[in-house]
Amino acid sequence: MRGLMMDSALTITSIMRHADSQHSGREILSVTHDNARHRYTYGDAFRRARQLASALSGLGLDSFDRVATLAWNDHRHFELYYAISCAGYVCHTVNPRLFAEQIVFIVNHAEDRCLFLDPMFVPLIEDIIDRVKGVEHFVVLSDRKHMPETSIPGALCYEELLDSGEADFEWPDLDENAASSLCYTSGTTGNPKGVLYSHRSNVLHSYASALPDTMSLSASDCVLPVVPMFHANAWGLNYSVPMVGAKFVLPGPMAADPATLVELLENEQVSIAAGVPTVWLGLLQHLENEGRTLSSLNRTLVGGAACPLSIMDEFREKHGVDTYHAWGMTETSPLGTVCAPKDGFENLGHDEQQHVRAKQGRPPYGVELKVVNDGGELQPTDGKAFGALKVRGSWIADAYYKLDESDAFDEHGWFDTGDVATIDNDGYMQITDRTKDVIKSGGEWISSIELENVAVAHPDVTEAAVIGVPHEKWTERPVLIVVPAADADLSRDTVLEFMDGKVAKWWMPDDVVFVEEIPHTATGKVSKLRLREQFHDYQLPA
Numbered sequence: 001m002r003g004l005m006m007d008s009a010l011t012i013t014s015i016m017r018h019a020d021s022q023h024s025g026r027e028i029l030s031v032t033h034d035n036a037r038h039r040y041t042y043g044d045a046f047r048r049a050r051q052l053a054s055a056l057s058g059l060g061l062d063s064f065d066r067v068a069t070l071a072w073n074d075h076r077h078f079e080l081y082y083a084i085s086c087a088g089y090v091c092h093t094v095n096p097r098l099f100a101e102q103i104v105f106i107v108n109h110a111e112d113r114c115l116f117l118d119p120m121f122v123p124l125i126e127d128i129i130d131r132v133k134g135v136e137h138f139v140v141l142s143d144r145k146h147m148p149e150t151s152i153p154g155a156l157c158y159e160e161l162l163d164s165g166e167a168d169f170e171w172p173d174l175d176e177n178a179a180s181s182l183c184y185t186s187g188t189t190g191n192p193k194g195v196l197y198s199h200r201s202n203v204l205h206s207y208a209s210a211l212p213d214t215m216s217l218s219a220s221d222c223v224l225p226v227v228p229m230f231h232a233n234a235w236g237l238n239y240s241v242p243m244v245g246a247k248f249v250l251p252g253p254m255a256a257d258p259a260t261l262v263e264l265l266e267n268e269q270v271s272i273a274a275g276v277p278t279v280w281l282g283l284l285q286h287l288e289n290e291g292r293t294l295s296s297l298n299r300t301l302v303g304g305a306a307c308p309l310s311i312m313d314e315f316r317e318k319h320g321v322d323t324y325h326a327w328g329m330t331e332t333s334p335l336g337t338v339c340a341p342k343d344g345f346e347n348l349g350h351d352e353q354q355h356v357r358a359k360q361g362r363p364p365y366g367v368e369l370k371v372v373n374d375g376g377e378l379q380p381t382d383g384k385a386f387g388a389l390k391v392r393g394s395w396i397a398d399a400y401y402k403l404d405e406s407d408a409f410d411e412h413g414w415f416d417t418g419d420v421a422t423i424d425n426d427g428y429m430q431i432t433d434r435t436k437d438v439i440k441s442g443g444e445w446i447s448s449i450e451l452e453n454v455a456v457a458h459p460d461v462t463e464a465a466v467i468g469v470p471h472e473k474w475t476e477r478p479v480l481i482v483v484p485a486a487d488a489d490l491s492r493d494t495v496l497e498f499m500d501g502k503v504a505k506w507w508m509p510d511d512v513v514f515v516e517e518i519p520h521t522a523t524g525k526v527s528k529l530r531l532r533e534q535f536h537d538y539q540l541p542a
Ligand code: ADP
Pocket: 184, 185, 186, 187, 188, 232, 302, 303, 304, 305, 306, 307, 325, 326, 327, 328, 329, 330, 331, 360, 417, 418, 419, 431, 433, 434, 521, 523, 525
């Protein structure tokens, strides 16, 4: 027997319609190259998205054609998210920080027909234009006055294109399972792989991410995503924030500038901000140097890489800000877990609370997790047994775009994340490593992340990374690579003494090497691949 309930399609269009009718006057502030503080409302944004959708259809696109963006977080990029997906095309966000070869691969693989780019990426496209022949239209995200000089043939001006669209464009009725958007993983090994989201997966992800134990978003919040819209959909905030009607603050090309971030956080009275740990490191350092504290921020969501406890402590103690540690990946839309406390957390002692905070957290309804050993058997949920982390759920990828086979997906519908993790009996998951970074010593595994967390807790350590190096007897041993703070007087022995007693004896790094800089990936994470290359000829001390 079928239930007798309405079957309203879960589409991004429905989020837009809701936000437009309920929160039309709510403000979006955005920083762009042509306006340091652009202000308008959701109502304005969706009106412009409609015109843009009309203009897009005038470019001769067919259903589900891919339309690429190469842009920072600003109001125009926000409009593109809605105009493209709700008009029935696929919004393909491209990460401009990738190597040119990767961008060429991605644009060609996706068969993008149209590409919208921020003016600062014009030189990047001019360099590769001969290798992305399938793109028929290039649109620069600017008004006419600020259009850069360019050799891109027929480059269009965004504001002029938008003005050419009809204000009464009718949004098509879309199937909720239709493709809405596309994002490629950064491909630290092999070519980047495309994750093709659906309207339904995005809507369900937004519902779940707004819940109190996930991002806890409400109409009275003001949200600043530092995480880029080209990286795992800015953690879904482009949909969940309008869904609840919170104010949106978009830092544009200034996201990496701590002074601008502080000014936005304070002037706009931001209550929730989201980003990777390196962003918060820079921001906290800036606040410390300026002797300032934050007045309105309640919560930061930190994910993309393990968040050191020192960041969470500083946020709480100096600024009264709670940090929610989150885990996810492009393939998981990206929300997989958030570390929100369970009942009883308040009664735990300080050390036990810290122990929980360091974990990546619990999955919301809609995501299932499991940890298995090499033989595929379920590991005990004791918070100690490591294994491969597998996930499944309504907003988890089922396959990669145009890739017939991948070992990542098994026949029971689980996706292998490539992460190594533990799960405890309260359901909290903790990432101990990426499968390819775990250090195998004497048949046992050493977690590089745990060693890094202990090392960065040293006040004179700015950044730390641990890699495994070959060892005759133990197969591999950990080496700690450290960027010392300016003017710090650190030695191998002082660092090891600091770590002594905080990790198992046999986990202690065999050596500590000081460097000026640690290489990062296009998504701002430590690039262990490049570090391993850099340390290819390194010999452990005898
Ligand atoms: P990539 O960086 O490969 O392009 P993603 O941004 O999708 O892709 O990265 C996902 C990976 O980032 C996860 O598989 C995990 O290894 C790592 N990650 C994400 N969040 C956390 C976290 N809170 N703690 C530790 N690692 C994390």
